[in-house]
Amino acid sequence: MVVQLLIMSAILGGSTFAVGMLPLSYAFSRNHLERLAAMGTGLLLGAALGVIIPEGMETLVEANPKEQELPINRIAFCLILGFTLMLVIEQLISPNAHAHSMDNGATLPKVPPSTSEVEFDAELGDLDPSGRSTERPVNTPTTASVFDVEAATGRERAFTLLLGLLFHGCADGLALGVANLAKTAPGATNAVSFVVFLALILHKAPTSLAFTTSLLSTSLPRADCKKYLAIFSLSTPLSAILAYWTFAFFGSTEESNLIGMALLISGGTFLYVATVLQPVSNHSASSDLRPAARVLLITFGMFIPLTLSAMIGHGH
Template sequence: METFLWLFLLSMTMFIGSFLAGSIPLAFHLSEDRLRTISAFGVGLLVGTSLIVIIPEGIETLYNNPSDNDSDHDHDHDRANHHYIGFALISGFAMMFVIDQIDSSHGHNHTRGNVVSLTELRSLANSGDRDDEDHEMLGGSSSIHKKPASATIGLVIHAAADGIALGASASQPALELIVFLAIMLHKAPAAFGLSTILLREAYTRRQIRKHLLTFSLAAPLSAIFTYSLLQRSGEIDPIGMKWWTAVLLLFSGGTFLYVAMHVMQDVTSGNGKDNGFNGHNIIKMKKSHVAFMLLGMFMPLLLQFEHGHGH
């Protein structure tokens, strides 16, 4: 019960934090540089959490899963686990890739790229009146409103995948806290970007809050559902629950790496006004952004050491 209450508390915090972050554009403007700084730290934390925390924890949980003592069986068991690790990781990565491709294919006639990624959210938000004028000249008023709706759907699916990671890690508080921080630091800019797009496309504040509410609820509900499912399976088959926990952690590691790759494109690209190549110029990152990204990458390691001293 204590584990569920802690998960519920984190889920509520995540919901409130995402909703408040998305409400910022409704109140005041946040500079692009500050948003990029948050994104730089967030992407570093995503990479670090995947490689330092989630994936190693998933592997350890998988190999610690009890099996028969027979040595030949143990050898086969380890070989099977080897395949499960790779399959779970690539499945998480591939799922996010397919979702993005399906989503972008719906809007290929009127968007420059993937509408789900933070890169596209940010470029749409910052393109300003120039893009609005282009849409008016093309008579694309109906297509304008497809982009934000499509972005909302894509981001909701992304958030649900994040919730799986939180739910799967619920039985280990130290791991769960690091996963929570990583999720929050990339959900906040995503919520901010989504609200900015909806404002640009003349959505009412009531409509924006509905989109934002849907996005903010996705990860908490997914986390609670995943945890409940694992607990139910644990009552029937404890060993099976441990196996599924490991596989879901590895699956989440793959989704985190994919999201990190996309956010990294956003941080390392500028608004391309002259080259016409997908609307972006590849630019050298500011030293402060590099520093924040590296800090984010190693933050999970520092948090692990801190928790290690406490045990």
């Protein structure tokens, strides 16, 4: 399992960084990104409802065979805790909740909403088919003080965005780490970890693209953009490995209880991301993706985790 987790972490981190580099080098189609985001939303929902939550419930029941009733209160608490965790991160730690201002007597240019309010996930409407930000330059006095303050404000927004995404990435890492601890029979494949890994791969692709594009919109130097992207790309793999080793140190019974609860918490975080950060009902008027196509892609994505889980088997 350790080797499997290390391989998954390496692929996840490498792919996140590689996809995030695209806005720095190549043009990409908004329509393709919309399709990818819709598929990722379906995968997150399917992984949470069809694999992670049932697996967490089963793990709790198996860890407490003497209990005659299903631990409904504990299950509900863990789900709500995971959902609340992402709510707090998105509302209180994300850039949306921090409207920093620097008042030193200089006149600052107004910051467009799309640069000061950046969601965790891809805001595809803010991108044109060439991959560049659609924001228009603002005519400002060409004085050194104004540009210095603007650069400082841009760095502050970029750091706040990075901080929020780091917490988000750690929550994803928790899901991947505990999924690799799910019990399997000798020689069996861990379907839970594979499904979570697949969901995270497709979820992080549009998020990474939006992150790099948002960094560029803050006038951050490209070299710093690469550093921020590298830090973000490492957040989920490192937290997954840390979560794995942390839970692996406990005794078998207590470990199973903690793994079951952690799976349910991660299921709650997935539900938040799929229903709030990437709402299934969200369809922008400027979107190139038709509603019927979006529904089809989301539905198709939802059934992929359940199908893969049934084909691979839990291995219990």
